[in-house]
Amino acid sequence: MAPIRVLIADDEPLIAAGIRAVLESADDIEVVAVAGDGTGAIAAAHRVDVDVVLLDVRMPGRSGLDAMDGLRAARPAAALVVLTSFGDEANVLRALRQGAAGFVLKSCAPEELLRAVRAAHAGDAYLSPPVTRHLLGLVGPDGLARGERRRAAAGRLAALSPREADVLRLVAEGLSNAGIGARLRMSEPSVKTYVSRLLTKLGCANRVQAALFFRDAV
Secondary structure, three states: OOEEEEEEEEEOOHHHHHHHHHHHHOOEEEEEEEEEOHHHHHHHHHOOOOEEEEEEEOOOOOHHHHHHHHHHOOOOOEEEEEEOOOOOOHHHHHHOOOOEEEHHHHEHHHHHHHHHHHHOOOOOEOOOOOHHHHHHHHOOOOOOHHHHHHHHHHHHHHOHHHHHHHHHHHHHOOOOOHHHHHHHHHOOHHHHHHHHHHHHHHOOOOHHHHHHHHHHOO
């Protein structure tokens, strides 16, 4: 099986080197490029094929957030995982609106970074637990207050079939496709189909948005 190809974008060389060392300690991950800002990350994404981009939020010049649209245009299939710090909640919400597949604290353990890259590559979402706790207490990605979001979400939630609603509930619990399949006695390909269908119905870009949507609706 081909390794997961990763692009690292971080303006601090020591941090980028540390991230690279962690990733390259795994047999199933290969770092194919490193960039020091958003412009360099986009250029690298045009040069080499990548599966996952680890993107620092704050970089001089073109920030990680400003580079997200360009990265998605260069590599539509690549998963974007945001590297963040405490105090970046507003930036995390903006990244969520732009379709980030994961959020990882720079202070996370090496094992967590590897889990995040693998989850993003598999089509799952990954949020560091502290990031999840911060996100759930904030205004949602659509800018509405919680009561307004609940009312807006209820109508879209009603459009889901019972099975789609079951899958969404487990997505919101953070289960992978394999975990959902085991819980609902479904094959993994069937779960992927249901996830894709419910994302379309809800107008969500990824599983992270779907999970927050579910929490707004209940």
